[in-house]
Structures are given as C-alpha cells and as structure tokens.
Amino acid sequence: MPLTQSAMLSEREFALVNAFQRDFPLLPHPFSTLADMLDTDEATVIGSLQRLQNRGVISRVGAVFRPNAIGASTLAALSVPAERLDEVAAYINALPEVNHNYQREHRYNLWFVATAPSRERLRTVMQEIEGHCDCETLLVLPMLQDYHIDLGFDLAHRTSGREYASAPGLSRDIEALSEAEQGLIAALQDGLPLVARPFEQLGLPEAEAIGTIARWLDRGVIKRFGVIVRHHELGYxxxxxxxxxxxxxxxxxxxxxxxxxxxxxxxxxxxxxxxxxxxxxxxxxxxxxxxxxxxxxxxxxxxxxxxxxxxxxxxxxxxxxxxxxxxxxxxxxxxx
The missing domain is CATH 3.30.70.3460 (Alpha-Beta Plaits)
Structure with missing residues (x-):
C-alpha cells in the first residue's frame, strides 16, 4: 500500500480514495452502494471516510465546480518581500473568498485563487487585497479557457483513458441560480455529510437535490463528484x-x-x-x-x-x- 505523509492506507482506504474520486453514486444510500462494491457494510465505509477526513487525507466527499460556472474566480499573485511573506499570507488566508494560497519560486512569490458569487464582488476583493498588502502590482489572471481541470490522482498509476477537457461549446456564462440552488451550493461546498442518507441534509427534498446535482454534472457545471483528496498527504x-x-x-x-x-x-x-x-x-x-x-x-x-x-x-x-x-x-x- 502507498504511504501518505502520516500513515499507511489500509486496503479499504486505498480503494475508497483511489476508485471513488469521481462517479460517486447519486442515490439515496450512496455509502451503502460503495459498501456493496467493496464487499463491506455501510457503517464501515462511513467510518473509514470520517477517519480519512480527520487525518487530512481527504478534504471532503462532494463536488468540484467548473470555475466561473456558478460564480467568478481568478488566479492572482503578489510579489511579497521575504520579511513580510508570513504576514501577507495570513491576511490572504483569512479572506473567505480565497481557497488556495501557495508560495512559489518566483519574483511573484505568493499565488492564490479567489472565488466569489459575482464578478463585481471578486473585483472588490482584488482591490482590497492590492490596497491592503501594498506589494507593487497585483497580478489578476482570470481563466479564458479550461482544457483539463480534474485534480484527481490515480494512486495505482493506471491510465484511465478518460478525456476531461471541457466539452466544445460549453457555456462560459455564470449560471443564473434559483434561491434553492444557491442554498444547495452552500450546503455542498464543505462536502456531503458522512451519514447514511446525505442528500436528505442539503436543504432540498432528497430527490430534488440528487436530480439537481445530476443535471449540473451532465451540463459540466460540476466537473466531478466524489472523494476529494489532499495531494500533499498522499505523498504528492x-x-x-x-x-x-x-x-x-x-x-x-x-x-x-x-x-x-x-x-x-x-x-x-x-x-x-x-x-x-x-x-x-x-x-x-x-x-x-x-x-x-x-x-x-x-x-x-x-x-x-x-x-x-x-x-x-x-x-x-x-x-x-x-x-x-x-x-x-x-x-x-x-x-x-
């Protein structure tokens, strides 16, 4: 079994992490379906996922939304003096709009991704960052076209043969969302509850929640739905x-x-x-x-x-x- 940074993965944990990063069953009892595929029981699957999440091996079980499909997002970067890097990084980290923040080897040494419900809000956040951090020009580099956005990791190093590049003709406009859909996104963004019937707990009737997620997957609004791993903890x-x-x-x-x-x-x-x-x-x-x-x-x-x-x-x-x-x-x- 492969080593993570903290511990070995058991055979069952390896199967959960490797095989179910996409194509998660959109069914009332999804973890029972996974259990049948792994020749175990529902409680064991849920317990294993909870332990993997507690150890930081996975961040959640849920959706990866296509950038700019349900809100606005951008990559941005700052050139931060070395003596101020921790201070500026802490400020960036605390912004709720920021989901990734990395130091990289470059004059522009702090790179982060921000998302917001609208382009107007995202523009305001970028202006606030540039004004507060006082680190020369802020690079704001919005995406024009995605060819491959997946961040799934094949731990068995097999080639799946799948094509994940965006479908031609896919709409680049931000989705107009109903109030119910906005509530579903809010419920999903930290992942499914790790309980027997997770789709019951998303603020919509179970069948409506499952149907909406399936529709978003079919339209490419959701890139994939499944176990979301943390690559550092898996040795990458x-x-x-x-x-x-x-x-x-x-x-x-x-x-x-x-x-x-x-x-x-x-x-x-x-x-x-x-x-x-x-x-x-x-x-x-x-x-x-x-x-x-x-x-x-x-x-x-x-x-x-x-x-x-x-x-x-x-x-x-x-x-x-x-x-x-x-x-x-x-x-x-x-x-x-």
Missing part, C-alpha cells in the same frame, strides 16, 4: 506551475494537446497582464519529488512542441491554504 509533495507565452491563435490547439498528454492535473489559458506577466498558457504537474516533476515538464514541452516559446516553471515552496471553493458566505476570520 512536489508540484510546479509551468507557464508559456504562446500565440493566442494556436493556444487552444496546444492546450488540448497538453490536456490529452496524461501527466498534468490542470491545464488552462489565462489573460496576460502586460507588462508584468506575459504568459497565457498554464498547467500544473504534481509528483513525488522535484526531479520527477521537472522531468515531466521537460517531456511535456518536447512532446507538445513548446520548446520554442518563452516559459517558466514555478515550483511550490509552501502551502498556506487549500480547501474547496466557497461561493456562499462562510464564517471566517474578519479583517478589521
């Missing part, structure tokens, strides 16, 4: 964001090539912010060590015809915050 402690400056007219073609390559967890095109940031094509590569990740990026560049384009590889140094995106208000530390 090295990761790099590789970026290229590619002509816009061929970026989609190259992005799809990267997405189909099988060695990236994320791939997308973002806005440039000139003159500070020239790069428009991004991908994330995760691995067990830095050498493995660097080799994967080099091989990817060669296979996808990227060697001629300006690029940089930004390795992650520290993880300050990692959780699922929150599109509804949550109680977090206030800024005074």
């Amino acid at each position: 402690t090295a990761n790099a964001m590789a970026v290229w400056d590619v002509p816009d007219d061929i970026a989609d073609d190259i992005g799809r090539r990267i997405a189909s390559n099988g060695c990236v967890t994320l791939c997308y095109r973002r806005m440039r912010q000139l003159p500070q940031w020239r790069y428009n094509l991004f991908c994330m590569v995760h691995g067990k060590d830095r050498t493995e990740v660097a080799a994967s990026v080099a091989a990817l560049s060669e296979r996808c015809g990227l060697a001629a384009y300006p690029h940089e590889v930004l390795f992650s140094c520290r993880r300050f915050k990692q959780r699922g995106a929150h599109y509804a208000p949550v109680p977090e530390a206030a800024h005074g």
Whole structure:
C-alpha cells in the first residue's frame, strides 16, 4: 500500500480514495452502494471516510465546480518581500473568498485563487487585497479557457483513458441560480455529510437535490463528484506551475494537446497582464519529488512542441491554504 505523509492506507482506504474520486453514486444510500462494491457494510465505509477526513487525507466527499460556472474566480499573485511573506499570507488566508494560497519560486512569490458569487464582488476583493498588502502590482489572471481541470490522482498509476477537457461549446456564462440552488451550493461546498442518507441534509427534498446535482454534472457545471483528496498527504509533495507565452491563435490547439498528454492535473489559458506577466498558457504537474516533476515538464514541452516559446516553471515552496471553493458566505476570520 502507498504511504501518505502520516500513515499507511489500509486496503479499504486505498480503494475508497483511489476508485471513488469521481462517479460517486447519486442515490439515496450512496455509502451503502460503495459498501456493496467493496464487499463491506455501510457503517464501515462511513467510518473509514470520517477517519480519512480527520487525518487530512481527504478534504471532503462532494463536488468540484467548473470555475466561473456558478460564480467568478481568478488566479492572482503578489510579489511579497521575504520579511513580510508570513504576514501577507495570513491576511490572504483569512479572506473567505480565497481557497488556495501557495508560495512559489518566483519574483511573484505568493499565488492564490479567489472565488466569489459575482464578478463585481471578486473585483472588490482584488482591490482590497492590492490596497491592503501594498506589494507593487497585483497580478489578476482570470481563466479564458479550461482544457483539463480534474485534480484527481490515480494512486495505482493506471491510465484511465478518460478525456476531461471541457466539452466544445460549453457555456462560459455564470449560471443564473434559483434561491434553492444557491442554498444547495452552500450546503455542498464543505462536502456531503458522512451519514447514511446525505442528500436528505442539503436543504432540498432528497430527490430534488440528487436530480439537481445530476443535471449540473451532465451540463459540466460540476466537473466531478466524489472523494476529494489532499495531494500533499498522499505523498504528492512536489508540484510546479509551468507557464508559456504562446500565440493566442494556436493556444487552444496546444492546450488540448497538453490536456490529452496524461501527466498534468490542470491545464488552462489565462489573460496576460502586460507588462508584468506575459504568459497565457498554464498547467500544473504534481509528483513525488522535484526531479520527477521537472522531468515531466521537460517531456511535456518536447512532446507538445513548446520548446520554442518563452516559459517558466514555478515550483511550490509552501502551502498556506487549500480547501474547496466557497461561493456562499462562510464564517471566517474578519479583517478589521
């Protein structure tokens, strides 16, 4: 069995973490269905998931929403003096709109993702960050096209043959949500309750909650629904964001090539912010060590015809915050 950073995974834990990161059963008793597939009982499955969550191996069981489908999101970065990095990172962490916050090896050394219910609210948050942190120009790099957004990890290192790039013609507009749908998103953002009938506890009738989630999956509003792992705790402690400056007219073609390559967890095109940031094509590569990740990026560049384009590889140094995106208000530390 593979090692996590804290402990070994049992055979059953390995199966839960590896096999059910997507295609979670949208049924009244989903954990009973998983139990039948694992030749065990419902209480054992629920108990195993609760222990994995308590150990930090998984963050939740639930939905990964497509960015900008039910709200607005952006990648952003600051160039923070070393002596202020912890202070600024703590401020960023405390913002409820921020779900990921990492130090990376670059002049722009603090990279974070923020989500909000609307573009207007997200713009306000970015203005507040830039004004408060006083760290030169804030990079705000909204996504223009996603080619592969999954962050699932095949711990058995088998190739699934699935294609996760966005379906052609998928709407890029923010969904108009009913009050009931907004309530469902708020209930889902921290994951399903780990109880026998979790869909009963989402603020809608059980059948309506299941039907709405299924519809969002079918339309691509939800990218996947299942066990959401924490990659550091599973031993994927090295990761790099590789970026290229590619002509816009061929970026989609190259992005799809990267997405189909099988060695990236994320791939997308973002806005440039000139003159500070020239790069428009991004991908994330995760691995067990830095050498493995660097080799994967080099091989990817060669296979996808990227060697001629300006690029940089930004390795992650520290993880300050990692959780699922929150599109509804949550109680977090206030800024005074």
